[in-house]
């Protein structure tokens with residue numbers, strides 16, 4: 430399998446042993462003699478996979494009583510619409526910290542009023558707005574914990590007077606969070622949890638059933654809860670592969686260890702960016718993300734030479750998003766510190 434240093438922003442790196450276990454499941458699933466790709470999702474072996482995945486997420490994140498865990502299709506992007514369908518009655522409060530947050534606003538506007546309580550669009554989303562207030566008469570407050578494209582991260586969450594809903598697609602499982610502060614958390618798995626194709630929704634049941642509109646079945650959280658996340662065929666293989674990753678997270682020390690590793694990786698790279706005169710960071714220092722590190726070459730005429738240097742070092746996936754330019758190194762859970770060392774080494778020895 431790949432020996433490259435994989436800094437892909439998503440779909441992104443998975444632990445080698447999760448990949449191996451996923452391959453084994455394709456060959457022979459749970460000793461059934463059949464592939465996980467060719468058995469019923471309602472068979473006892475796969476139902477056990479779903480239950481173990483739910484239980485492992487609850488354990489890793491410390492999910493309190495009263496929450497359900499769903500595995501849905503449609504990506505995090507479908508959640509932008511589902512949130513509004515299920516919770517927007519008079520108005521939704523949104524923190525606009527990037528393109529993904531803006532997409533959430535756009536979808537919500539299809540169904541009702543949106544109050545953008547804070548935005549960093551004025552500076553191409555290079556900071557997290559502070560000092561905003563969340564109107565107590567909003568139905569909910571929606572935020573994005575980590576802005577994958579720009580490399581900003583909410584270092585803390587507000588004490589919201591209304592139900593807080595968070596898109597944690599790109600930093601879930603990388604740091605400890607107090608789940609009880611949130612009515613709902615969702616994450617497309619492909620950044621930090623598993624392969625593309627499944628979205629994890631962690632939802633407190635008592636926030637449901639409060640809107641007057643008719644909700645189409647597939648968009649209705651209650652329908653998915655009532656059917657134990659099997660209203661329709663769930664994304665069977667992405668769930669299975671995600672479980673292999675969750676088992677790895679648990680084995681190596683859980684979210685606490687992921688947090689320690691994330692800090693070590695990010696510190697190593699930011700230290701180099703800040704001390705190397707050839708490079709500069711792109712966002713406010715206090716809002717820097719530990720997951721996605723964006724940086725630029727001060728002299729853009731060196732780009733081609735730098736690109737050749739990191740490619741020669743076996744580094745993959747650090748080209749910045751087209752809306753930011755420069756470079757973006759995504760340091761997700763499964764990325765070994767040695768990969769960051771390899772990148773830092775290229776930066777340190779470049780053009781000297």
Ligand SMILES: *Cc1c(COP(=O)(O)O)cnc(C)c1O
Pocket residue numbers: 439503504505506507529573575576577596597598599617618620
């Ligand atoms: C990638 C990403 C999305 C979009 O996810 P899809 O699963 O492709 O719909 C949404 N929010 C954040 C924060 C992301 O990083």
